[in-house]
Amino acid sequence: MRTLTAGRLVPLLGALFAALLCALGPGATAASAHAxxxxxxxxxxxxxxxxxxxxTLTFSEGVLLSADSVRVLDPRGERVDEGRPTHADGRSGTASVGLRTGLVDGTYTVAWQAVSADxxxxxxxxxxxxGAPSKTAAKVTTAKVDPVVDGLYGTARYAAxxxxxxxxxGCVFAGVCRSSRPVQRVAVGGWIALFGSTAALLLLRGAYTSGKGPGAVLDLSLLGDVLNTKPGAALLSRLLLLSAAAVFLAVLFGSFAREDDGRTGQERRDVAFGLGIGxxxxxxxxxxxxxMAEHASAGLQTWLAMPVDVLHLLGVAVWLGGLAALLAALWAGAPVPKEAVRRFSRLAFASVCALVATGLYQSWRQVGSWGALTGxxxxxxLLIKAGLVVALVGVAFFSRRWTGRLTDRPETRKPKAGAKPSGSVKGSGTGTGTGSGSVKGTGSVKGTGSAKSVAAAKSTTAGKGGASPERAVQLARQQAxxxxxxxxxxxxxxxxxxGLRRSVLAETGVAVVLLAVTTLxxxxxxxxxxxxxREAGAAGATRATAPAAGPAEVRIPYDTGGADGRGTATVRIDPARSGENTLDVRLTGPDGAAVDVPQLEVSFTxxxxxxxxxxxxxxxLSTGRWQATGLQLPMAGEWRLTLTVRTSDIDQITELRNVKIN
Known part of the structure; x- marks a missing residue:
């Protein structure tokens, strides 16, 4: 069976990198609004x-407000808002700002900017x-994320x-399966990447949310504002936790990794238990x-979504990070016992089960409907991510088959001093050296071409005055x-x-693209x-294009019981909207002619x-006609109209009707 040579590995890695760029391509634009x-x-x-x-503005989720989150401009472009925007009635999903008094008629523009809860x-x-639309309106431009800052921010998020x-x-693989130098490099490399990307996110955050350029990255005032927000506090907490993680790495790959550290079996088990808990x-x-700072912290069921999201992230890390550690160990030729690979296989299966369960819940919560899944x-x-997970599980199936064919081979030990050399390189002299290989010539070389071997070669050659030290070093490198x-x-x-090494490499390649899609x-x-x-926009468009509601008119027959006590009152409310209205009342007798009465009252409740x-x-105003101007009805809804008609000193009646105010 063919193996992956360096010549075949470079094109494969290039293809994986191209796939990663394709996956990240749509993310080059500014992130879509989440609120x-x-x-x-x-x-x-x-x-x-x-x-x-x-x-007042209402959002689908909570938003973070600043001093300029809501700006209201009159037709000439002058600001007419007063005070700092606040949350209406304490609801985090709203933004409200007061207006000055004495505003003129015309078209007003509201420009808003905020940070969503995620x-x-x-x-x-x-x-x-x-009053009526004006011919002119203020022109505003909403703040957009700088493309350079957006690209850097997206890259840092992927790296995180x-x-x-x-x-x-890497840490889970080292603790549960096998610890080795390649696995240590994976875990330490992950710590460095996470620490550096988190620091970069913290610095870029202010420019990212304010729409400023890269020059604002080192603006300390923006950094202070970021630290006062929930995302800033989350990034700072991550840096503090990484300090504790550094201590954990030092112990896991330091004294605990050495089996001859002088501890008894029980003491090592106690240390292992403590490392597991920590x-x-x-x-x-x-x-x-x-x-606490992204999708799970906003929307439906945050009390359940946040722990589910934590479990989902841990499952991803154990599975994909463990794959990278296994690949590093296999590729470096480090001894990985068959039982260790099988333990990782079982651990990866448990992680996949957790990912499926938590992923289904997250999909329902974030998508909401079948139409939104494709629309x-x-x-x-999300469909692309699901396809990549299926592909990853399919490749993992072949990895599991290769795992069943593994056989443990004895670890290669270095020969002791004086042992028979395993190979030789002939030179031009007669001397003989010892080690894993020998060089016949005027000097001897010990080892396999390491710095120690080279030094020994130089020393011996110089001492015997034979071939040049450069020649001895060259022979040592050949032996290495x-x-x-x-x-x-x-x-x-x-x-x-x-075979396992190839299948794990394929799994890791799919995992790289999967992480890119997850970041998107x-x-x-x-x-x-x-x-x-979309629904809110459609409703707003319907309201904007619908014809204005006309005046409301109510005909109310009345009979006070006395002489000439019968008639009809026609009550007209114009324009029958919340705010200022004009009320017009006409009274007619049974024959349709206008009639006067001693007293007429109208009220609304x-x-x-x-x-x-x-x-x-x-x-x-005239016989049988009364009018009230400037009648203020403060809100829309069903109002109770009360009409009182008195036709004599003792004959009076009150009629009630409901009227719709828009």
Missing amino acids: ALTATDPATGSVVPTAPQRV SHPVAGAFTFSV YAGFALLVG GTVVATGLAATWA TEYGRL ALTKAAGKRRRDADEGRS LTGTQPGRAETEQ ELQKKIGPLRAPLKR
Whole structure:
């Protein structure tokens, strides 16, 4: 069976890198909004009779506000908002700002910018009109993420996920399966990647959310603002936890990795138990820094979504990071017992089960409907991720088959001093050296071409005055190359390990692309939020294009019981909207002619909100006609109209009707 040579490995890695770039390509643009604007008051595109006291925005999830999160501009482009935006009624998914008094009629523009609860910047603008739309309106540009900052931020996020997987997976593999120098390099490399990317995210965060360029990365005022937010606190907590992880790595790959450290069996078991508990706490804490600041912290069932997200991240790290550790050990030729590989196989299977269970819940929570699964970018990326997981499980099936063919071979031990050499290189002299190989010539070379061997070669050659030291060093390097080639031949001769190495490399390649798609998912608006935003936009468009509601008119027959006590009152409310209205009342007798009465009263009451009665200040205009201007009805809804008609000193009646105010 063929093995992967260096010439074949380079094209394979190049193809994997190209696949990674393709997966990351859609993420080059700014991340989509995660908090959808679902409602505004006044409504988008609406015309209100009088200027509102406040402007309120409602989002699909909580948002973080700053001093300039909501700006209201009059038709000339002058700001008319007052005070700092706040959450209406303490609801984190709203933003409200007060307006100045005495606003003129015309079209007003509301520009808003905030940070969604899952850490992504959101921005937009809408208009409403007071009295009537004006010919001119303020032109605003909403802040957008700088493309350079966005690219750096996305790269750092990917590096953070990869570093977490390598750190946790490498440590778990070392503790449960097998510890070796290659596995140590995987875990330490993961720690370095996670620490560096987290520090970069913390510095880039201020410029990322404010729409500023790379020059703002070192702005200490922005950094201070970031640390006061939930995402900033999560990144700072991650750095602190990584300090504890450094101590954990020092113990795991230091004294504990040495079997001859002088500890008894029970003492080693106690240390292993302590490392297991401490490592679990640190790994869970690191995973929680993502859960507390991203998708799981906003939306439905956050109390369940956050621990599920932690479990999902840990499952990914144990599986994919463990794969990288196994590949590193196999590729370096480090001895990995068959039982250790089988333990990892069982651990990976348990991780996959956890991933499937938690992934199904997360998919339901973030997508919400079958239509959103194919009709939104988040849903399509989720389908790609599911396909990659299926492919990864398929490759893992072949890895499991190769695991069954493994046979343990005795570890190669270095020969003792004076032992018979395993090979020789002939030179031009007659001297004989000792070690794993010999050089016949005027000097001797010990070892396999290491620095010690080279030094010995130089020393011996110089002492005997034979061939030049350069020649001895060259012979030592040749011997080292021969020894390395022999080791590689022995490694590749094991068909089971060679096949396992190839299948694990394929798994790791798929895992690289899978992590890229996962990173894109965290920067894409969830399908449920995108669907809500579309529905809100459609509702707003319907309201904006619908014809204005006409005046409300109510005909109320009355009979006071006295002489000439019968008639009909026609009550007209124009425009029958919340705010200022004009009330017109006409009284006619049984023959249809206009009639006067000694007393006429009209009032309005909103029963649900317990507003009123609000009495209309009627003025007689002519026979049988009364009018009230400037009647303020503060809100829309069903209002109770109360009409009182008195036709004599003792004849009076009160009639009740309901009227719809828009």
